[in-house]
Amino acid sequence: MSDKVTERDLTCIVCPRGCALHVSTDKNGKVTVTGNTCARGATYGEAEVTHPVRTLTTTVLMADGSVLPVRTDKAIPKEMMFSVMREINNLCVCRPVTFGDVIEEDILHTGANLIATGIWPKND
Numbered sequence: 459m460s461d462k463v464t465e466r467d468l469t470c471i472v473c474p475r476g477c478a479l480h481v482s483t484d485k486n487g488k489v490t491v492t493g494n495t496c497a498r499g500a501t502y503g504e505a506e507v508t509h510p511v512r513t514l515t516t517t518v519l520m521a522d523g524s525v526l527p528v529r530t531d532k533a534i535p536k537e538m539m540f541s542v543m544r545e546i547n548n549l550c551v552c553r554p555v556t557f558g559d560v561i562e563e564d565i566l567h568t569g570a571n572l573i574a575t576g577i578w579p580k581n582d
């Protein structure tokens with residue numbers, strides 16, 4: 459294993475406080491997070507250097523050409539964001555949808571469902 463110690467400065471995005479984190483990884487892979495105000499920041503900082511994940515929020519095309527807001531129901535690996543976006547861009551939904559409906563289960567085998575955060579058709 460390399461003797462190199464890696465250092466990263468990050469901004470915690472778990473809550474609006476936005477604490478400045480310093481994350482170092484020693485030669486044995488032990489991760490140390492400082493600058494966090496709470497335990498959630500330490501968890502976030504460690505995940506960012508070991509296995510970063512994000513909840514994907516976007517829109518999906520509906521049958522009438524409008525778009526519906528959607529998101530994944532859990533965070534997915536950051537490195538899969540573009541492939542999941544491509545998958546979503548190929549979807550077209552042709553059925554009535556309400557809040558929380560699953561648009562696509564286990565999208566690209568991420569373990570996350572794509573769910574609606576809006577309704578269609580809209581009741582104007």
Ligand code: SF4
Nearest residue numbers: 470473476477495499
């Ligand atoms: S470390 Fe805690 S308090 Fe600071 S931004 Fe992250 S979640 Fe918020």
